Amino acid sequence: MFDFHGTVAQLEPLPRAVEEAASRCGVELPEYRSTVLADALGALGWVGSGLPPKIQPSFAAAWADRDLTEADHREAFVGLASQTSGAFDGFAEAMYDRLCTPEGWVAYPDTIPTLRALREAGIPVALVSNIGFDIRPVVKHLGFDDLIDHWVLSYEVGWAKPEPAIFREACVRLKTDPEDCLMVGDTLADAGAQELGCPVYLVPQAGPGEVVGLSIVRRMLDC
Numbered sequence: 001m002f003d004f005h006g007t008v009a010q011l012e013p014l015p016r017a018v019e020e021a022a023s024r025c026g027v028e029l030p031e032y033r034s035t036v037l038a039d040a041l042g043a044l045g046w047v048g049s050g051l052p053p054k055i056q057p058s059f060a061a062a063w064a065d066r067d068l069t070e071a072d073h074r075e076a077f078v079g080l081a082s083q084t085s086g087a088f089d090g091f092a093e094a095m096y097d098r099l100c101t102p103e104g105w106v107a108y109p110d111t112i113p114t115l116r117a118l119r120e121a122g123i124p125v126a127l128v129s130n131i132g133f134d135i136r137p138v139v140k141h142l143g144f145d146d147l148i149d150h151w152v153l154s155y156e157v158g159w160a161k162p163e164p165a166i167f168r169e170a171c172v173r174l175k176t177d178p179e180d181c182l183m184v185g186d187t188l189a190d191a192g193a194q195e196l197g198c199p200v201y202l203v204p205q206a207g208p209g210e211v212v213g214l215s216i217v218r219r220m221l222d223c
Contacts (some may be wrong), residue, residue: 001127001128001170001182001183002125003161003184004127005048006048006203007186007190009111009142010048010206011105011208012103012104012105013207014041014046017098017104018095021094021097024094024097025091037084037086040085040087041081044083044084046081047077048207059075059079062075063080068160069155080092105138106208108210108214110214114215114218115144118147120223121223124150124175126148127139127153128161128170130154130189131154131155132154132155133155149173152173164192167192167193167196171196178197179197182220182221184202184214185201186212190202
């Protein structure tokens with residue numbers, strides 16, 4: 001079992017996402033302005049920043065359920081981005097759209113080699129993600145959709161990590177007992193699989209284009 005964001009893929013650098021969002025809105029930004037907006041959005045706890053999100057009462061309910069419905073996911077992240085100081089009109093919506101765009105993501109360099117080695121070894125793989133939109137087009141764009149056997153997405157199955165039910169569902173689809181199934185992730189939510197008896201490996205935080213440490217999985221599984 002593999003987590004998605006922070007484990008096999010990462011968002012593009014935030015300044016580039018801001019530039020793409022501005023272009024979508026027909027806004028021309030000088031380079032320094034893209035950096036300023038990116039820093040401001042990152043300070044709010046945007047995806048990939050590594051900082052806790054600054055949740056406001058106006059979208060707190062949506063944030064709590066953001067990984068269970070598409071509507072709540074959009075409301076939650078648009079609400080978060082709308083707090084960005086000095087943003088242009090349409091910024092929050094455009095940043096959310098960029099978040100859901102396949103071109104806005106980058107696979108880690110060790111993702112495809114690791115997944116391909118597992119496939120060649122006959123080890124099935126499930127992608128288990130807390131997410132509120134369909135990441136299949138993203139994974140297809142990144143070039144490893146054919147290496148995923150099962151998709152266990154929180155907004156589709158109705159459970160989010162660290163709930164044991166989502167890991168149990170993945171094990172059922174993989175036709176594997178939990179103790180024989182490795183969960184690879186990057187957060188304590190992924191470590192929730194331990195409640196079922198699954199061994200867990202958490203990769204370190206890595207930025208887009210950086211090696212995240214998935215080669216260790218190949219050694220762990222002797223492939």
